[in-house]
Amino acid sequence: MNTTRFYAIATACLLTFITASAQNYDEVNYDESKVPEYVLPDVLTCNDGTRVTTAKEWEQKRRPEVLETFYTQEYGRTPTEKICTTHTLIAENTAALGGLATSQQVLFTFRGQGKTVQALLLVYIPNNRKGRVPVFIGYNFKGNHSVTTEEDIIYSPFFNRLKDRSDARLVRGNQTSRWALTEIVKRGYAVATMNYNDIFPDNAKGGPESITALFTDQSTSPEAWQALGAWAWGSSRIADWVEKQPWANSKQMIVIGHSRQGKAALWAGAQDTRFRVVISNDSGCGGAALSKRQFGERVGKINTTFPHWFCRAFRQYNGKEESLPFDQHELLALVAPRHVYVASAEEDRWADPRGEFLAAYNASPVYALYGMKGIPSSEMPAIHHPIATDMGYHIRAGVHDVTDYDWKCYLDFCDKVFGRK
Secondary structure (H helix, E strand, O other): OOHHHHHHHHHHHHHHHHHHHHHHHHOOOOOHHHOOOOOOOOOOEOOOOOEOOOHHHHHHHHHHHHHHHHHHHOOOEOOOOOOEEEEEEEEEEEEHHHHOEEEEEEEEEEEEOOEEEEEEEEEEEEOOOOOOEEEEEEEEOOOHHHOOOOOOOOOOHHHHOOOOOOOHHHOOOOOHHHOOHHHHHHOOOEEEEEEHHHHOOOOOOOHHHOHHHHOOOOOOOOOEOOHHHHHHHHHHHHHHHHOOOOOEEEEEEEEEEEOHHHHHHHHHHHHOOOEEEEEEEOOOOOOOOOHHHOOOOOHHHHHHHOOOOOOHHHHHHOOOHHHOOOOHHHHHHOOOOOEEEEEEEOOOHHHOHHHHHHHHHHHHHHHHHOOOOOOOOOOOOOOOOOEEOOOEEEEEOOOOOOOHHHHHHHHHHHHHHOOOO
16 A cells, blocks of 8 residues: 555544544533443552452541542642742721721742742631631632622733733622632631632643743653642631631631632542642532433543643543542542531532532441441432531522522531531
8 A cells, every 4th residue: 555545544434433433532521321331439448459448448548548539530749848928918898898807918928949829718717717617629610809899909910911901801800709708708707819710720731820830840741639639628728727817717728619610629638637628619520420320421522621730640541431439429539537518509400419429428437437327219309408417519590600599508618527506
């Protein structure tokens, strides 16, 4: 055969294969009857085949194995190197939220490799408090100015770099509906929020401007961390600051996230045991949802749409979820014996609500090792009927969002966990 013709045919076959593969995981399945048969890895079975029967065995043998799998196969390895970090209080308002709270704006400055990255933390602390208070730690999507209409809130560093000052994202209070600040503060909780773009700009070329560029190890290996790892790392740096504050209860820190930040919150909670409660709101694929169900967003789709989120090793499962040697129930299990709460929305089929619920259910055996109550049944609860044992789950009416109903459930759950009722 002519060499040119041979390569032409080979190239055409390769393109056909790639296209077919892409179509395979680009096809969105919203039909439960089309979910393939799958077998979840047993969260209590070690790599050598032995089965964990005690909490001690989980902590000493199985948990490190599971954590290592997520380091090398999905989120990438978080560096252990310490980065120079300083904190500067740049603004304070003792009459925030109509006098209910004190707001503080704290500039975080990270330095490494001759580079500097800055991030701005916005904190609301209840004025009517007795002693130290629990703290919700979570990222916002559109800048600190988006969570409130208060005029004194400074634009996050990422948003100060926007050249188009008419950008709709610069409108104050454009995401207040996602932050029930008044209710949170009235319930006696503080809130610490930061724009996630300050830590890692959410685009495929964001790495050089992110905190990952500050580390000595700039590995391009398949297990090198990317945005989700960086965002999880940033949550822990917020916790470093929070636990030193005289108004904060360092034993009652809660990490919370919506959508992609729900994924990051779970990963932060899996690694950092200081987070007493870990909350995932509509986190979907690569978050709480089981990948093997291939329902809604799939591994290949998320890896091609957002190539900067997960480590490159995760791409080997594009269109091949059946070959995954792990799944997201094991991520939820890493939070035990602390508390995890997973929330879904009825119309958010892209995030696979049933897959999110089943992941929580299948993480429950690890909680049982500690004598704790997990999700009691594989049958999903009805809309607006939350489960609140030592784990939490609810599905609400509506779409992919964070609502006042979600916050009420989270506050009720945390009150229960912290014995505040």
